[in-house]
Amino acid sequence: MNYSVSIQKEDFDLSHEVAHLRKGDPRVGAVCSFIGTVRSHGDGQAVTALELEHYAGMTERSIEKMITLARERFDIWGARVVHRVGVLHLEDQIVLVAVSSAHRAESFKACEFLMDYLKTQAPFWKRECTPEGSHWVDARVSDDQALAKWGIQSDNAI
Amino acid sequence: MGRSEELYETSANDLQALRLELIAIGSPYSESLAIGKAIRVALNQELVGASALIKTNDEIAFFPPVTGG
Numbered sequence: 001m002n003y004s005v006s007i008q009k010e011d012f013d014l015s016h017e018v019a020h021l022r023k024g025d026p027r028v029g030a031v032c033s034f035i036g037t038v039r040s041h042g043d044g045q046a047v048t049a050l051e052l053e054h055y056a057g058m059t060e061r062s063i064e065k066m067i068t069l070a071r072e073r074f075d076i077w078g079a080r081v082v083h084r085v086g087v088l089h090l091e092d093q094i095v096l097v098a099v100s101s102a103h104r105a106e107s108f109k110a111c112e113f114l115m116d117y118l119k120t121q122a123p124f125w126k127r128e129c130t131p132e133g134s135h136w137v138d139a140r141v142s143d144d145q146a147l148a149k150w151g152i153q154s155d156n157a158i
Numbered sequence: 159m160g161r162s163e164e165l166y167e168t169s170a171n172d173l174q175a176l177r178l179e180l181i182a183i184g185s186p187y188s189e190s191l192a193i194g195k196a197i198r199v200a201l202n203q204e205l206v207g208a209s210a211l212i213k214t215n216d217e218i219a220f221f222p223p224v225t226g227g
Contacts, residue, residue: 054226119227125222143227
């Protein structure tokens with residue numbers, strides 16, 4: 001049983017996180033991970049940095065809930081979610097989702113499910129800094145559609 | 159709305175009634191919570207629908223669509 005969530009300002013290290021996720025569990029035969037990073041272009045504008053805010057307390061709860069849902073749907077042995085907040089610069093890491101399982105199919109699916117869920121259900125907000133000033137990022141309908149393929153309706157962007 | 163939390167007394171018994179009550183107070187609620195704006199609502203830190211019932215000591219949050227990840 002290895003499920004944990006961290007919301008932090010500090011950076012994270014993929015190797016360290018995956019090593020911890022696998023450690024002491026010989027049932028694990030597959031680990032799948034996703035990392036989201038800060039890119040230079042938002043909706044057609046040059047981005048120089050991101051500022052991430054969250055709703056402390058609810059954030060952790062919502063991610064724990066999504067891990068519970070993933071465990072009900074997929075045969076997984078562990079999951080690790082790290083999401084950074086505060087000011088992040090180009091190429092910085094923003095989010096990590098890593099999942100362990102016996103075989104690859106389950107961890108691939110669970111990893112994608114967790115990211116799709118997080119994008120529309122966890123209370124984080126991004127502010128993009130550009131040379132012209134900063135603005136809050138708009139939610140995307142495509143993220144709601146990504147969650148819909150798992151049979152979960154989301155109206156986040158509406 | 160420019161504030162992270164406040165204590166508020168209401169006689170509203172669901173979230174939609176509370177939202178309308180806050181809008182009626184005027185600025186900044188009337189702009190931030192205006193009908194037609196995309197607003198998510200959390201009741202005791204769980205996302206809920208606009209018509210969820212509320213009771214004493216509930217923690218309620220109105221916020222814009224989320225954009226994490």
